[in-house]
Amino acid sequence: MKIGRGAEKLSVEVKGVHPGMHEPRRLPAFALGFMVNPNGADHCANVHDDLFASEHGMKDFASLGFYDTVPFEDIGPRKVALFKVGHIREFLNDCLLTCHLAYVGLTFDTHADILSKVTGWDVGVAELLRSAERILTAARLFNINQGLGADDDRLPPRYFEDKTEGPFVAALDRDKMERAKKYYYTLMGWDENGVPLPEKVEELYIWD
Secondary structure, three states, X not given: OOXXXXXXXXOOOEOOEOOOOOOHHHOHHHHHHHHHOOOOOOXXXXXXXXXXXXXXXXXXXXXXOOOOOOOOOOOOHHHHHHHHHHHHHHHHHHHHXXXXXXXXXXXHHHHHHHHHHHHOOOOOHHHHHHHHHHHHXXXXXXXXXXXXXXXXXXXXXXXXXXXXXXXXXXXXXXXXHHHHHHHHHHHHOEOOOOOEOHHHHHHOOOOO
């Protein structure tokens, strides 16, 4: 039986995955994560905006050339660039079996140091981030092969409406989120439809 009659507009999901307890209307970078994450609204493969809003959270990003905090409500180019690095690190956490909640104490350098000591490999931060970017890009290519694309990188309509129950939270700005998504595509080396460019695929040593 189908419910129909516009009920799909009330469904809160991304790529068929329903979000957890987090309120993305207050967290635009987190909302962007829901949009572009290969497996949808998964909070474990995402980055909280409070990381970028505090000096303590930003401390680790200084080694990558990011120095200033960014307000919660911002979703401009700098926030998107920070999100990209943080998003890639979440995939690195999955690969290394490290806790997603330890990102403040577990620095980029610590990741490299732990892996080097455990394996004996001479591994640096840049290599680890590129490896994780390769995995994220490969996941994107898999999704595209399965018929998913830019139209699936979208938020539920309700996130573009004010929250009316409980503490008031203003709606996300649809145009700003679309611009953020397009810029994320650019930073990842994907075209305007979210398809990884052949040059990016070759750069990351991904072959068919």
